[in-house]
Amino acid sequence: MERRLVIKQVLIMAGGLALLPSCLREQGKSTIKLQHLDVSMEQENLLADIAETIIPRTKTPGAKELKLHLFVLKMLDDCYEEADQRLFMSGLSAFNEKTADQFSKSFRKLSVHQREGILTKLEKDPAPELSAFYKIMKDKTIDGYLNSKYVMTSLIIYELVPGRYNGYFPVKTA
Template identity: 60%
Template sequence: MERRLAIKQILIAAGGLVLLPSCLKHEGKSSILLSRIDVSATQEKILAEIAEVIIPKTDTPGAKDLNLHLYVLKMLDDCYEKEEQDKFFIGLGYFKDLDQQEIKALVIAANSEKDDVPKDLYPFYNLMKQRTISGYMNSKYVMSNLVIWELVPGRYNGYFPVKTA
């Protein structure tokens, strides 16, 4: 009888030890499933702020509204090698303890390539800017509301002036 109780208590303790790391983790995980990189919720929030500085909200939706930071993370996870991912997270580390105004100032300084910006920040910023812009240009909003598509070869215009060579 005592043996069953001891085994039951050991199994309960082992189950608690398995669940303990998930309870102690203070930061949440990313809101999308990523297979090769590990991103916390605070890093995702910082990326959203940086993307919003790159494409701010005006009369059209901004980067936060279109979730372009998630597009950047998915592209980084799927399309880039480990060393490029490491450079990205080194650059992201510069934004860790900054508030929204300081993030904006650092992004503007990196965009204008000032001398006081650390060199480790440029690979991060270039990738972030390129992927944010490509995500915006390929977003559902832009493709359905801003770009007017015609099927190839287009409509026939019999009165189009032809220039001779």
């Protein structure tokens, strides 16, 4: 009878230790662990809205539902040089300030039409930090969408090379 009690207590303790890191996460920090970037929850939500504006929800899931903003952050953290990371983060801050100055409210509170207009203007913006930010954001959002589990399993039917054998395929003679 004592062994069962000890085993039960050990399992409860192990479960508690497994959950402990998620409880110790700092409030206001990003939901994923990043090595080189310091992203706040507000910035992460802004990136989610930008990604959702680039790939909106229709009959298919949008960027927010597929969590493409987290993909962008992880790719930026793992695969980009430190200079590009700094440029991206300064571009994100500049984008936030530009939106607040232009509309006197945050990007999240704008209508879809206004969001699309801002991103369209951003493609032609001469400021290097804004253009670098938007280029990385757009490229990685599209990359993440095309390589997402949803697209690869539901929209594109992947067939391993060389494909099926069709013995009745008509062949033209030379």
